Amino acid sequence: MRQEQFLDVIDRDEAERRFRAAFDPRPLAAETVPLAEALGRVLAEDVFSTVDVPGFDRSNLDGYAVVAADTFGASEEEPVRLRLNDELLATGVEPTIEVRPGTATPIATGAIVPRGADAIVLVEATDEDGGEVIVRRAVVPGQAVSFAATDVARGELVAPAGERLTARETGVLAAIGRTEVAVRRRPRVAILSTGDEIVAPGTPMRPGLVYDSNARALADAVVEAGGAPVVRGIVPDDEQALREALRAALEDDVVLLSGGTSKGPGDVAYRVLDDLPPPGVVVHGVALKPGKPLCLAVAGDTPVVVLPGFPTSALFTFHEFVAPVVRRLGGRRDDRRGTRRARMPVRVQSERGRTEYLLVNLVPGDGLPAAYPLGKGSGSVTTWSRADGFVVIDRNRELLDEGSEIDVTLLGRDVEPKDLVLIGSHCVGTDLLVAALARRGWTAKSITVGSEGGLLAAKRGECDAAGMHLFDPESGTYNAPFVDDSIELVPGYGRMQGVVFRRGDPRFEGRTAAEAVAAVAADDDVVMVNRNRGSGTRVLIDGLLGEARPRGHANEARTHHAVCASVAAGRADFGVAIETVAREASLGFLPVQEERYDFAIPRARRDRDAVRALVETLASDAFREGLRARGFRA
Numbered sequence: 001m002r003q004e005q006f007l008d009v010i011d012r013d014e015a016e017r018r019f020r021a022a023f024d025p026r027p028l029a030a031e032t033v034p035l036a037e038a039l040g041r042v043l044a045e046d047v048f049s050t051v052d053v054p055g056f057d058r059s060n061l062d063g064y065a066v067v068a069a070d071t072f073g074a075s076e077e078e079p080v081r082l083r084l085n086d087e088l089l090a091t092g093v094e095p096t097i098e099v100r101p102g103t104a105t106p107i108a109t110g111a112i113v114p115r116g117a118d119a120i121v122l123v124e125a126t127d128e129d130g131g132e133v134i135v136r137r138a139v140v141p142g143q144a145v146s147f148a149a150t151d152v153a154r155g156e157l158v159a160p161a162g163e164r165l166t167a168r169e170t171g172v173l174a175a176i177g178r179t180e181v182a183v184r185r186r187p188r189v190a191i192l193s194t195g196d197e198i199v200a201p202g203t204p205m206r207p208g209l210v211y212d213s214n215a216r217a218l219a220d221a222v223v224e225a226g227g228a229p230v231v232r233g234i235v236p237d238d239e240q241a242l243r244e245a246l247r248a249a250l251e252d253d254v255v256l257l258s259g260g261t262s263k264g265p266g267d268v269a270y271r272v273l274d275d276l277p278p279p280g281v282v283v284h285g286v287a288l289k290p291g292k293p294l295c296l297a298v299a300g301d302t303p304v305v306v307l308p309g310f311p312t313s314a315l316f317t318f319h320e321f322v323a324p325v326v327r328r329l330g331g332r333r334d335d336r337r338g339t340r341r342a343r344m345p346v347r348v349q350s351e352r353g354r355t356e357y358l359l360v361n362l363v364p365g366d367g368l369p370a371a372y373p374l375g376k377g378s379g380s381v382t383t384w385s386r387a388d389g390f391v392v393i394d395r396n397r398e399l400l401d402e403g404s405e406i407d408v409t410l411l412g413r414d415v416e417p418k419d420l421v422l423i424g425s426h427c428v429g430t431d432l433l434v435a436a437l438a439r440r441g442w443t444a445k446s447i448t449v450g451s452e453g454g455l456l457a458a459k460r461g462e463c464d465a466a467g468m469h470l471f472d473p474e475s476g477t478y479n480a481p482f483v484d485d486s487i488e489l490v491p492g493y494g495r496m497q498g499v500v501f502r503r504g505d506p507r508f509e510g511r512t513a514a515e516a517v518a519a520v521a522a523d524d525d526v527v528m529v530n531r532n533r534g535s536g537t538r539v540l541i542d543g544l545l546g547e548a549r550p551r552g553h554a555n556e557a558r559t560h561h562a563v564c565a566s567v568a569a570g571r572a573d574f575g576v577a578i579e580t581v582a583r584e585a586s587l588g589f590l591p592v593q594e595e596r597y598d599f600a601i602p603r604a605r606r607d608r609d610a611v612r613a614l615v616e617t618l619a620s621d622a623f624r625e626g627l628r629a630r631g632f633r634a
Helices: 012-022 167-175 213-224 239-249 269-275 311-329 428-439 451-459 513-520 536-545 560-568 579-584 609-619 621-629
Strands: 030-034 063-066 080-084 103-107 119-122 126-129 132-135 157-159 180-184 188-194 228-235 254-258 279-284 295-299 302-307 339-343 356-363 370-373 389-393 405-410 420-424 444-448 466-468 487-501 575-578 588-602
Touching: 012 279, 012 295, 012 311, 063 132, 103 132, 157 167, 157 428, 188 213, 188 239, 213 228, 213 254, 213 311, 228 239, 239 254, 239 269, 254 311, 269 279, 269 295, 269 302, 302 311, 339 356, 339 370, 339 389, 356 444, 420 428, 420 451, 420 609, 428 444, 428 487, 428 579, 428 609, 428 621, 451 466, 451 487, 451 588, 487 513, 487 536, 487 560, 487 579, 487 609, 513 536, 513 588, 536 575, 536 588, 560 575, 560 579, 575 579, 579 588, 588 609, 609 621
Parallel strands: 080 103, 188 228, 188 254, 254 302, 420 444, 420 466
Antiparallel strands: 030 180, 063 103, 063 119, 080 132, 126 132, 279 295, 295 302, 339 405, 356 370, 356 389, 389 405, 466 588, 487 575, 487 588
C-alpha cells in the first residue's frame, strides 16, 4: 500500500509562527451575563466598587467596644473597671450611644462599632459586675476591628478588564452588590471525530473498532481553556460526508478534527481542507514526538486544526497549538501552576498549636521572589482574591524570620503571575494606571505599604515601580532628594492633599486647614482619623497637629478612601486625604498642600517590556486626560 509523504515537516516554533501569521486571535465580543453564570469568564469591563466594604466599622468578635487607652496596664492581677453604656449592640443594630473614655458597650461579632470606640475586648477576658465591666487584658487601638472601607472602598478598582473570574473574584463582585457583569464571549469549538473504526462510548464493540475517547477529552480540555465545546459527532472516512460536516462546523469559532491527518489512502481529513477558503493549509507535518501528523489551516478567520488520531498525540498537540488560541479568543492568558521558592521580606509571627496558611503576594526580585503577607484579616473578601499563593506554617512554629526561605503553593492553576508589581503609597491614580495597563494587555498588582516602604522595596529590587510622595523640607521638593543612583524617578502627576470634613460643620467651614485643625485639636468632642505611619500623608498630618493628639489619633487608616468613609459616616469628624477622593465622597475639603506623586523605578528593571509600557502609559495623552477628569494635576 502506497502512502504519500508529508509535503513540509517543520519545527514546532516555525509551525506556530505560520499558524499565528495566518489569523489574529483577538478576544471575542462582550456579552452581559448574570453573576451566577460568570465563573471562569473573562471580564470585558473595569469594575469599580459603588459601595464601601465593610460599610461600617465592624467588630471581629464578641466582647466590649472600648477606648483602647482605658485598658492599658490591665491584667488578671490588676484589672480595669469601665462603666457599661445602656446599649447592647447586636448585628444590624445602629449604635446610639457614644463610647466615651471610661465607658464600654457590649457588642457582638459583626456588629457596628460605636463612635468613640477604637478597639474590642474579647468577652472571655472580662467579667460584668453590676453596671461595670471588669477588663483583665489590655488591647491596642484597632484590635479586633475591621474599619470601614479598609477592604473595598467606594470608587476603588476591584477587577480590571481581562481578569478571569474565579470564586475569589465573584465573591468580591457579590460583596459590592453586582448582579451581572460584561464578559468575553466563550469561543465555540467544533469537535469532529473521523474514521470508520471510531464508535461512540456505549455502542456495542467488535474487533477493529475503538471507542471515541478523543471527543470527550478534547471537549473537556476546551472547557479548561475557557471555550464552549460543540461536539458534532463521528464522521466516517467519506470525503463528501466530511465536507458537509466541515462546512457546518465553520459556523463556530474554531474547528477541530481528530484523526485522518496522515496521507494514507484511508485518511481523508487532509484532502477536504483543499476546499477551504484561503489561506487554507499553512502547516502539515511538525517535527514533534508525539504529534508529527498535525495539520494547521485557516478558513477565512476560522482556525481549522486536524489533530493526530492517537489520544496522547491529540491531547499533546491540542495543548501546544490550540489551547493558547482558545484562551486568547476568550480573553484568557496562558495558565501557570506549581510551587515557588521564595523569601519572606518581613518577620511573621504565628500562634503555636495551629497550622497557619499565610496568604501572600509574590514579588519578583534579583534572587528569590519576596512573599509579602496579606494582612486584611479573616473578614476580608479581597485577601483571597488578591493572593498569589500561601505559605504553610507548622503548628509548632511561632515565627518566620525576615529573610527566611519558604515554599509558596500557588492558588491552583488559575493564578497568573502579574507582568508588573507596584509597591508604595495608595492613590486612586494608581488604580487608573492599573486599568490603563490592562487595556494595553498588561497585568499589574498594586501593594500598599506607604511611600517609604515602597521606596525601600524599589531599592531592594522587589518591585517594578514604587509610587511615592515624600516631601523634603530642606529643598522644598518632592521625591527627588530621596532616590539614589539605583533608582530612576519617573514623573507622575500632582494631587492636592487637604483636611476633609462633613459639609456644613461650622468647626471647619470657612476656615483654612491650619486654623480648623488648631481649633479642634484640643476639643474632646472631636474625633479624627489618622493615616498609617510610613505614608507621605502621615508626615503631612504630623506637621498639622504638632504636639496635639486629638481623639482618634491612634486610628490609622491605610487609604484615602478609608479616611473619607470614616468621616462621611460620622465615625470621625476630620482627617487628611486627597481632593479627588474627598470630592467623590461629597465631603468638605480644606487644601493643605499640592504634592507630586511620582514613580521610583529600579534601573535594573527599566528595560523590561512591561516597565516600558508603564512609562509610556504614564506619559500618554489618554491616561493624563483620565487623570484630569478625576481631579488630578496632569
